[in-house]
Each structure stands twice: as structure tokens, then as C-alpha cells.
Amino acid sequence: MKIAVSRDDDLAVARATTPVRRRRLSLTTQRMLEGYFFVSPWIVGFLVFLAWPLFQSFFLSFHELQATSLTDLKWKGIDNYKEAFFIDARFVPKLLATLKNNLLDVPVIMIFSLFSAILANQKIKGVIGFRAVFFLPLVIGSAQVIKQLFAQGVGGATLSQGIDVQELVYQYIGPDAAAGVSDLLNRLLFVLWKTGVQMLIFLAGLNSVSPVLYEAARVDGATDWDRFWKVTLPLLSPVILVNLVYTIVDSFTDTFNEVLEYIQQTAFAGGFRLGYAASLGWVYFAVVFVILFVVVRITNQYVFYAGDRNG
């Protein structure tokens, strides 16, 4: 009883002092709480829709689970991963094909989008209309539409008519390269269709380059060519890095991608092997992550940060 009374006393004292204390802490603590208030929806979403599924998928990748009976979970150890690399005759070739395609596509997308951004940034009449056309694929480039067009053979033929690039590459570089090039040419139109966002980002980057620098270069006698390599490109390099990351992520998560199709088939269409599909998903994620890490590490050495980047 005594203890209880004293506890009540403590509470009364606490009640009396808290408002004062809270007001004293308010400036820092309250701002901090506001911060968590604003990002809390995202944190909840992250835990429910990303972190937990990611963990579960990792957990599932060591198990056998059929879509037909979701309660029947069997421990398989690393068998799923072993199967992916040593038994499954389709996964590794598909993975390699995807890597090869993206190895070709990413530079094409980067160079093409930079090139067209520079053109669309020229101060000439009607350029706004051209920009509007350049971003069309962003609006209508649905994977299904592209698939239908691709099935009709609209891809390469309309673009590379006239010059037999394949034949030239075959003669001078060899059959392997020719196969790659012809594959790229067949997809070229759709590869170029994936340049909308990159072009936007490059355009914004080009706009942020101060005209003063171009003036200075011109006064010093630099030609347009020099100015591109010595002014535009270095100042654009942080944007190039951003675009490179975006392009890699975008092409590796593209619906056209064979590995992703295969994962989907394994899990849902026909296969119903959820555990195995989860392990394939993790292998793919790891591969993409390693590629991104390596690319960012290498590219970062060549990125030129003008001024203070801490703001």
C-alpha cells in the first residue's frame, strides 16, 4: 500500500513537470518526431511490401513450396541454387543471354539518349515539337505493344534497310559478333524506344551547365568539338552516372527479359514451383547488384563533381 501511494505521488510530480519539460525539448525533439511522422508511411510500406517479402523470398529459396498447397513447406538447403546452376539447362543460358543483351543495349541507350538530348537542346525553331516526339515512347511504349510490333517484324528491318551491317560485321569481325549485332539490330528500334527518361535527365543536365563556361571556352578558341569533350562531358558526368544506374536497373527489370519471363513461368505459368522461383529471383538480384556495384565503382572514378556537392 505504501509503495502504491508513493508511486501515485511520483506520477503526480511527473504530471506536474512534464509539460514544462516537453516544451523545453520541443525544438529538437519535436522536429525529429515530425521527420519520422513524414517518412512513417514509407517505412511501414517498406517493411510490409519490401523488407518482409525480400526476407521471405530468401527464406523460401531454401525450401520447396508448390503453389497448389501453400502450407506444405519442405526444407531443401541450397538444392534450389544447385539446381539453378548445375541441373537446370535453361536458366544459365537465359541469364547469359540477358547479360549479353544488356551489355549491348546499355551503351546504345546511353549514347543515343545523350546524342538526342544534345540535339533537342539546340536553340532552333521547332525543337520543342521534336522533343515532344522524342518522348512518345515513354507514353505508348507498353511492353505488350512492343511485343506485338516485334512479332510483326517492325524492329530492325525498317531501320537498317540498305546497309547490310550484318554482312560487314560478319566479314570483318566474325560470326559471334555478327550474331550479336544482328540481334541488336532486330531489337534496335525497341532499344531506342527505351531512351525517354534518360533523354529527359540529360536535357536537364545540359540545361544546368552554365553558359559562362561555354563563353569562356569560345573566347579561348575552343571548337564545338573541344567544348563537348572538355566542358559538356565533364560537367555532365554526374548525370551520366545517374543515367547509367537508371538504365541498368531499367533494362534488367524490363519485361522483355528472358530471365524474368522464366522466373514468372517457374512460379506461376505452368511451373508453380514457388521455392525455386524465389531462388532464381535471388540469383538474378545478386547478379544485378554486383553489376551495378562494379559499374558505379568504376564510373565514379571518372565523375567530375563541380563545386560543393553537400547541399
Place this chain on the structure above:
Amino acid sequence: MASIAASSTSFLVERPKWWRDGQVVRRRSITFLQRAFTYIVLIDIAFVFLVPIFYIMATSLKTSQDLTDPTIVWIPSGFFWINYPLAFFSMAYVKSLSNSLYISLGSALGQTVSCAFVGYGFARVRFPGRDALFALVLFTFLVPPQTIIVPLFILYKNLGWINTYQPFVVPSFFGHGLKGALFVVVFRQFFKTLPWELEEAARIDGASAFATWWRIMVPLAMPAVVVVFLFSVVWHWNDFFEPFIYLNRMEYFTLPMRLSVLSPSLDTATGGQASDLFNEALVMAAVFLVILPPLSIYLFTQRFFVESIDRTGLVE
């Protein structure tokens, strides 16, 4: 030669007009050439993006004779409109259109509101762990949706969300969903460029954090709001992977999904006569009907797309 050289040294008249302007004319002709070259390359690139649309439109109006005739590529022998009503009905256009609109508008609304909210927190409020959390935001962008699709499918199945639109709309209200991380980044960058004064004035006048965000900052962020909303609509409209996993009954299909099941549904619509009617022209008519809504929205809103990143200050 000598006389010309002599006359060029004199600064007085007696020279033909072209000579006096020689220097200027030559410089102008270079810029003219450059300009012509720029236009040619611009037209070339525009061609890359326009050719498929021309192809879709031309092919959709062809008869089956036109399709097999090698001399007819771009201009059909007549306007064979019948493909359009056929495609319209075999795709259950009105139903699929409303499904598509529901998913894209619902998710876009969710992503715009939630990403503006979260992006503001990352841009303007200092709290411990903010940078680590923001790194997590970037990390979520890197996770391929296929890696987490299996647990998500099980989660949604347990919640009874399969064959509903909740798997698209609900995550988007938490700043996730299709490219949600990107939109958080866009809003963060945008809010960073706004001046502090208005916000501080509102706080001094006694507005709460939420009221400051909603009443002061969101109206200022209208350019970013428009851009995020439009991009979200378009990306959800064109999305294909997730709808195909979470929706497996035809009546819930979106327009692009209808394209992939066109030939079987056409069979039932025409009572097994599809093999005669099902051809390239019909597919292209269907494709055109699918791209028509985003295309017509784009016609009115293209300047928001074109100016989007200039307006949102993503690159700063």
C-alpha cells in the same frame, strides 16, 4: 585577281554588294548548314519514334489482300475501318479501359500524395537516420520486382486481394508500388529547391507540420505533383508484369493485357471464325486502340513531360 585584291583594301564603295558582305555571308552559310544538318538528324531521330505509329495506323486499315500485297506498305488501297469495331468488341474495350483507368488513376493518386509526403520529410526535416533511410529508398529501386513477387503473391492471396486492384493501389499509398522510390526522390529534390521563408512563416504563425506541408508546400510543389502524377499514370498504364500475376480473370484485365489474349477472345467473339478474320491488320487496330488513350492525354500534356525535369530540378 589583282584587281579584286586591290579593291578589298579600299574601304570605299565601288565593290559589289556580295563582296562587301562576304565575311558575314560565309559565316551565315556555315550556321545555315549546321542548322540544316541538325534538322536532318532531328527528323531522323523523330522518324525512329514515329515509324511504328505510322505503321500501326497504316496496317490497321488494310484489307487481307493489302496485307499480302508487297507493293502496299504504307498506304492501304482503301480505308478498311471494319478492323476497329472488331478489335473494340473482342477486347471488351469499355470494360478493359475502365479497369486500366482504375489501376492507373488510383495508383497515381496514391503515389503522388504519399511520395510528396515522404519526399517532404526527407527534404526538409532533419532527424537521426535520415540519410540511412534515404539510402534504403534508393535500394528499393534496385530490387527487381521478380525477386519479391512470390512472397507478395502469397501475401495478397492470404489477404484475398487476388483479382482485385488492391495490390496496385494499396502499396502506392505508402510510397511504394511501381517506381515509387523514383517519385520519392523527385519530390525530395523538388522540395530542396524551395525557399525556407514561407515554411518558417507558417510555423511561426502556428501551423502544424502537416498543415504546413499541405497548405503551403504542396501548392508550391504543383509542377512536381503534375509530373509525378502523369508519369505514374503512364507507367501503370503500360505495366504488364504485375497485373498479369495478380489478375487472372479476363473481366479484370487491363487494356495492354487484352492485347496478349486477343486471338482466343476473338475466337469466342466471332464463333470460331477468327482464323479468317484474325490478321495483322486487326492486331494493329487493337494496338492503336490500346495506345490511343495515353496518346491523346499526351497531346494535351506533352509540355509537362518535356519540361518535367527542368521544373522539378531533379538535376541540381
